[in-house]
Amino acid sequence: MxxxxxxxxxxxxxxxxxxxxxxxxxxxxxxxxxxxxxxxxxxxxxxxxxxxxxxxxxxxxxxxxxxxxxxxxxxxxxxxxxxxxxxxxxxxxxxxxxxxxxxxxxxxxxxxxxxxxxxxxxxxxxxxxxxxxxxxxxxxxxxxxxGALDPYKHKMNLGQIDSQVDSTALLSMSDNKTEAEASHDLTTSEMLVNMSSSTLEEYFPAIAIATLMRIIRDQTLAQYHTMVVQAVTFIFKSLGIKCVPYISQVMPSFLNVVRSADVNFREFLFQQLAVLIAIVKQHIRNYLDDIFTLIKEFWTINSPLQSTLILLVEHIAVALGAEFKIYLPQLMPQILKVLMHDTSKDRTVTVKLLLALQKFGNNLDDYLHLVLPPIVRLFDAADCPVPVCRVALETVDHLADTLDFTDLASRIIHPLVRTLDSCPELRATGMETLCALVVQLGRKYQIFIPLVHRVVTKHKINCQRYEVLSCKILTETTIAEEEDYLLMRHRLSRHKNRDLALTSSDTTTIKRLHVSAGNLQRAWTATRRVSKDDWLEWLRRLSIELLKESPSPALRSCWALAQTYSQLPRDLFNAAFVSCWTELSEALQKELIQSLEQALLVPDLPEITQTILNLAEFMEHCDKGPLPLDPQLLGERAMHCRAYAKALHYKEDEFHKGPNSQVFESLISINNKLQQKEAAAGLLEYVMSHQASDLKVQERWYEKLHNWEVALKLYQERLETNLDDIELSLGQMRCLEALGEWGQLHSVANQHWNQLKDDGRQRMSRMAAAAAWGLGQWDSMEQYVNCIPRDTQDGAFYRAVLSVHREQYSTAQQLIDSARDLLDTELTAMAGESYQRAYGAMVSVQMLAELEEVVQYKLVPERRPTIRKMWWDRLQGCQHVVEDWQRIIQVRTLVVTPQEDMYTWLKYASLCRKSGRLMLSHKTLVMLMGMDPTQTPDQALPAHHPQVTFAYTKHMWMAGRREEAYSQLHRFIQTSLQPQTIQLMGQDDEKQQELRRRLLARCYLKLGQWQESLQGINENSIPAVLQYYAAATDHDGTWYKAWHAWAYMNFETVLFYKHQQQQQLATGGEMGSTAAQRAAADLTNPRPGVPSSIYISQFTVPAVDGFFRSIALSHGSSLQDTLRLLTLWFDYGQWPEVIPQLIARIDTPRMLVGQLIHHLLIDIGKHHPQALVYPLTVARKSASSARRSAANKILNSMCEHSPVLVNQAYMVSL
Known part of the structure; x- marks a missing residue:
């Protein structure tokens, strides 16, 4: 069964x-x-x-x-x-x-x-x-x-090989991405590659916000935080709804600062937060949980922040509309406390809360039984100020428009009647509120008419609206029939302002501001600049003036802060410059360039030289550049200040314009500096132009080594003198088949076919048939296949392919079965020795199975997604051998074109590239692109298929065109990929957004690797490489390779500066006393180009963070990352060495000194309790009572925040 x-x-x-x-x-x-x-x-x-x-x-x-x-x-x-x-x-x-x-x-x-x-x-x-x-x-x-399983993977599955592989070879392909903007600083360099001609206007606020957020995250810059918040608010106002993409950069840092700020600044932050919410509206929803946590934390009954927090809640309610309802339960305790226990002067907080409640509308529906009674008690209480009572009545009036008061009518009307009876000042407002209740209750109000009538008659209250409504109820006329114009006009007028607030326009265009060319001209004028300080002051003034006159509101908003915080204008120099550059006339641009060239010629000013070099590079990356600076001057100055990547760029430009011995010498020197030994050797070979060796080699040797290009070249050279040599022709055909050159192979077959006898045709027929198949020449293929013996596996297979093409599926199945039978003996014999030996036959077995699936693919459209997935999974399980992949994917071309199966063909091209089969890689990519970029080398690569473009740049790199590959990839990101990614963010296709972000991350990683490969690790290359790796982690926060590269580059940077510092200290020891003092001063006041411990600490923390992340994401061995992490931890994770000296003096007889030491140790204990707990535990057992007392005092304070640690220390010390 x-x-x-x-x-x-x-x-x-x-x-x-x-x-x-x-x-x-x-x-x-x-x-x-x-x-x-x-x-x-x-x-x-x-x-x-x-x-x-x-x-x-x-x-x-x-x-x-x-x-x-x-x-x-x-x-x-x-x-x-x-x-x-x-x-x-x-x-x-x-x-x-x-x-x-x-x-x-x-x-x-x-x-x-x-x-x-x-x-x-x-x-x-x-x-x-x-x-x-x-x-x-x-x-x-x-x-x-x-599927044909890779023999190596089979051994791993069986446990014959350790499955732990180098973690650097692994990829994390998780689709669950995390938002990295909140945890990583976005510097000018990091944002540079995001700029393109179509996104300059978006780039300016992006770089401004990223720079400002870096300031606000730094607690040591707290004195600038108020100006930072003002600038951010101004940027959001100027952008309007276009600021939404930047919320993720601003909000996490903003909310963190709220918690740590002092009271006055916290109130200011809440006020600005309300303004930001009014701008972004419902787009704030991702951060509401954190916002409401803060509101609950700081909304206490006597807090001076109550009014500000209520205003913030009001803005949130207006922004969210009906979505606000789910957050109300978190606020109800605070709302009820204010309504019932407000102690503010004249109950001003209550008034603000009531006004906010009016905006809540029907969100209060589920909480009406809680909120309404305290509101009613406000206007019914004798001791409540009249203004508060009036607002309470107005609140009931407003809420009556959207909430059902039927069940609570008596609890409202009776207190309301008492108010009409006892308070003349509230009678007008009270009657308006009563009319709202009458409209809602309709005939149900009839039982209250006598009660109200007595009070109205008693005090002769005149209210035309109420008389009309009560009369209609008594005559049983429907209120709504004739009320529209007379009564609803008042309500519509009352809600007009609120409706405008809720439906205000979401679009605010970015206004360009006026640029004062005269002010800029005075700033860039370089007359009377003599000393180094003069030139540094010139650069500072120019940087600030560029911000002041920038037409971008985002950049100009930073001007005030730039006057007090000197780092800001340096960070924004490039962005501010390009924003002003386009506003200048041609004559003024020339004058500005002359000033920059004058500054470049000043010796020993690396700060200014680096700034201008970075600016020149920056301008090359946007459509507003390049700067018309002399490339030769830029190259020389880049060499002088050791900016070798930039120097290489400009020297290569000189080489293309006209090579000479000096340029060659510079290029060789630069490549050696960048540790590009192969490039330097290539230049030497180019210069020397020495002839090849006369050593005779066999062409077959190259075939065995799969060096098909060299083998083909040698075959073709010999065929020039031996045209009729069949062995040479067959060798040439084998090379052409391996290279996928179907056109040439078909041409060679046609050339020799008629001249060959049966034996020669039989040897040539399989390759000729493969060429005809690749070209879609089915008639020629039939001619060649007929010469392949039917009783061979190749004969059955190729005939089956022809039958499938002709839709003769029954015949095709018979041929496939015959091929399987013919394979049986070979596969069984090979498998008897080892699976490794049988793998070639297994590939043929898989091809036969997929040929059957081709038939299903044609007949059953519903099966196609499953079949495509199977094909991809099998290919991933195969051994990464070019020839095997070529045979497998050739079968699939019967039903799927390369353009339809692009990802598979891209993987195939990648395999060809990594295997050194560059001609085949190039041919595949050209086919996918639809054009050959080598025919138009001066143009940008086509970007209609971003994955193909990226793959082609990697091919260019492997082919030795490294600078061009780097430049093309850089250009591709700026002009195409980044803008497309930004454009997709505004759409609902999350999957496409995810794919583009992942591709962008891989492009950035490759840029960083290439930059590092081109320049090596030095002071000038480190920032650029790190910014690329950081961008990769930003766009794919769960990708192991990006985090590993980021961590490892920071690790290498630490080692680099540590080595420089050691060399500098060693040099300082050999100096005279004056020179040593000067060197020590340099160490404490680091300049660009001078190593210092500051650099080490700057990169250590990111390295540690990166290694933790890469280890967590690694699916293989993370031993190397772990060892590097431990190295950093042991070298730089030591506790302050001053602690033992402090503890030794805790029992000092000097009272003032002792108090200071105690306070200092208590503060240290809050941040580093592990550093104190052991020596203090020893001190508490001292024979000196003063020492025991002091140690116990500090330990007791530590118990407040680290009780478990202290108790464990007590236990160990028993």
Whole structure:
């Protein structure tokens, strides 16, 4: 019965294959148990057949090899043992057919939508024949369905090889991304690569906000935080709703500062937060949980922040509308406390809260029974100020428009009548509120009319609206019939302002401001600049003036802060410059350039030189540049200040314009400085132009080494003098086939075909057929295939390909079966030695299985996604050999073009590149691009397929065109990928956004690697490389490679500056006393180019953070990262050495000194309790009572924040 169940299960899988995925583990376990049961051949046969159907229907390929490591050996063992048909009884076959018909009919009725009729037809006709076939052929078919597993992976699965691999080779492909903007600083350099011609206006606020946020995160710059917040608020106001992309940069830092700020600044921050929420509206929702946590924390009954917090809540309510309702439960305790226990003067806080409640509208529906009674008590209380009572009445009036007061009517009207009776000042407002209640209650108000009438008559209260409404109720006239104009006009007028606030325009254009060219001209004028200080002052004034006159509101908002915080104008210099540059006339631009060139010529001013070099590079990356500075001057100054990457750029530009000995010398020197030995050697070879050696080599040697390009060249050289040599022609054809040069291969075959005899044609036919297939020359292919013997695996396979193309599927299946039978002997023999030897045959087995799937792909469109996924998974499980991949993906071209299967072909091109097959890589990428970029070297790479463009830049790099690859990739990011990514952020296609961000992260990582490769690690290259790696982590926060690269680069930077510092100190020790003092002064006042401990501490923390993240994300061995992390921890994680000296003096007899020491140790204990707990525990056992007392005092203070640590120390010290 189990066997029959398996057979019936097959058709369930064919109909609902994807639905079976959730039971794969259970089914595979059962099938493997049956496959291992040697006592029942039929059970094993049915299990084998079912396994094939399960894998083919669900697309669960390759993975079973990993989940069940013995599966592959079990299947191969079938080839050695099984000889009988799976099912030999014809009657059983007929019974199965009947069962299948019934089952399929039932499934069609139950799952009509999920059951394509074509699947049933092809299944009942196409597959049952396997049940009468031998186990050997079925085994080969199942092996092909599962895929040709890489022998190395097979050994890993079996535990024969340590599965721990180098973690740097692993990728984290998780789709769950985290927002990195809040945890990483965005500097000018990091934002530089994000700029493009289409995003300059977005770039200016982005870089301004990123720089400002870096300031606000630094607690040592707290004195500037108020101006930072003012600048950010101004930027958001100027952007309007366009500020939404920057919320993620601002809010995390903003909210963190709120918690740590003093009272006055905190109130200011809450006020500005309300302003920001009014601008971004509902887009603030991602941060509301944190905002309400802060509100609850600081909204206490006597807090001076109450009014500000209420205003903030009001803005949130208006911004969110109906979404505000879910946050009300968090605020109800504070709201009720204010309404019932407000102690502020004249109850001003209550008034503000009531005004806010009016904006809550129907969000209060579920809490009306809680809120309304305290409001009513306000105007019913004798001791409540009249203004508060009036606002309370108005609040009831407003809420009556949106909330149902029916159940609470008596609790409102009776107090309201008492108010009308006792307070003349509130009668007008009270009657308006009463009218609102009458409109809502309608006829239900009739029972209250006598009560109200007595008070109205008693005090002669005149209210026309109330008289009209009460009269209609008494006459049983519907109020709404005639009330629209007379009564609703008042309510509409009352809500006009609120509606305007809720529906205000969400678009505010960025206004460009006027630029005063005269002020800029006075700033850049370089007359009477003599000393170094004069020039530094010139740069400072120019930087500030550029911000002041910038037409970008975002940059100009930073001007006030730039006057007091000197680092800000330096950080924003490039952005401010490019914003002003376009506003200047041509004459003024020339004058400015002259001033910059004059500054460049000043010796020993690395600060100014670096600034101008960075500016020149920056301007090259946008459509407003490049700057018309002399490239030769820039190159010389870059060499002088050791900016070798920039120097290389400008020297290469000189080389293209006209090479000379000096340029060659400079290029060789620069490449050596950048540790590019191969490039330097290439330049030397280019200069020397020495001839090749006369050593004769065999072309076949290069074929064996898979150096097809060299082999092809040698064959072609020999063919020039031996045109009729068939061996040379066949060798040439083998090279052309391996390189995928189908056109040339087809041409060579046609050239020689008619001249060859049968033996020669037979040797050439397979390669000629492959060329014709690659070109789609089906008639030629038939001609060549006819010369391949039918009783060979190649003959059967190529004939099957032709049959599939002609849609002769029955013939094709017979040929595929013949090919399997022909493979049986080879596969069995090879597998008997080792799976490694059998792998080549396994690839052929997989190709046959995929040729069958090509037929399904053509006949059953519903199966195509599953088949495409299977093809991809199998390719990932294969050995990464170019020839194997080429054969496999060639089969798929029968139904899928390279453009439709671009990701597979990109992986193939990548494999070719990494294997040194650059010609094949180039050919593949050109095919995917639709053009050859080498034909237009001066133009940018086509960007309609970003993944292909990225792959082509990597090919350029591998081909030795490194600077061009770096430049093209840089250009591609700026002009295409980054703008497209930003554009997608405004759309709802999250998957596409995710793909683009991941691609952007990989581009940035590659830029960083290339920058590091081009320049090495030095003072000038470190910032650029780090900014690329940081950008990679920003765009893909869960990618191991990005975090590893970021951490490792910071680690290398620490070592670099540590080495420089050691050299500097050693040099200082050999100086005279004066020179040593000067060197010491330099160490304490670091300049660019001078190493210091400041640099070490600057990069240590990011390195540690990066290693923690990379270790967490690594799926393989993280030993190297762990060792580097420990190195940093041991070298720079030491506790302050001054602590033992402080503890030694805790019992000093000087009272004032002792108090200071105690306070200092208490503060240290809050941040580094581990550093104090042990020496203090020892001190508390001192024989000196004063020392014991002091130690216990400090330990007691530590118990408040680290009780567990102190208790553990007590326990250990017992």
């Amino acid at each position: 189990k066997s029959w169940a398996k057979k019936c299960l097959h058709y369930k899988m064919k109909v609902n294959g994807s639905e079976m995925q959730q039971w794969m583990a259970e089914l595979l376990s059962i099938l493997l148990e049956m496959l291992s049961d040697a006592s029942s051949p039929e059970k094993r046969g049915v299990a084998l057949w079912t396994l094939g159907q399960l894998v083919g229907s669900t697309g669960h390929v390759v993975k079973p090899y990993t989940q069940y490591p013995q599966l592959l050996d079990t299947l191969i063992n079938f080839l050695k043992t099984e000889q009988q048909p799976i099912i030999s009884d014809l009657n059983a076959y007929i019974i199965i057919i009947i069962i299948i018909i019934i089952l399929v009919t039932t499934i069609i009725i139950i799952t009509v939508i999920l059951t394509p009729t074509l699947i049933i037809i092809t299944t009942t006709i196409y597959y049952p024949r396997y049940w009468l076939q031998g186990a050997r052929r079925e085994t080969i078919r199942v092996l092909g369905l599962l």
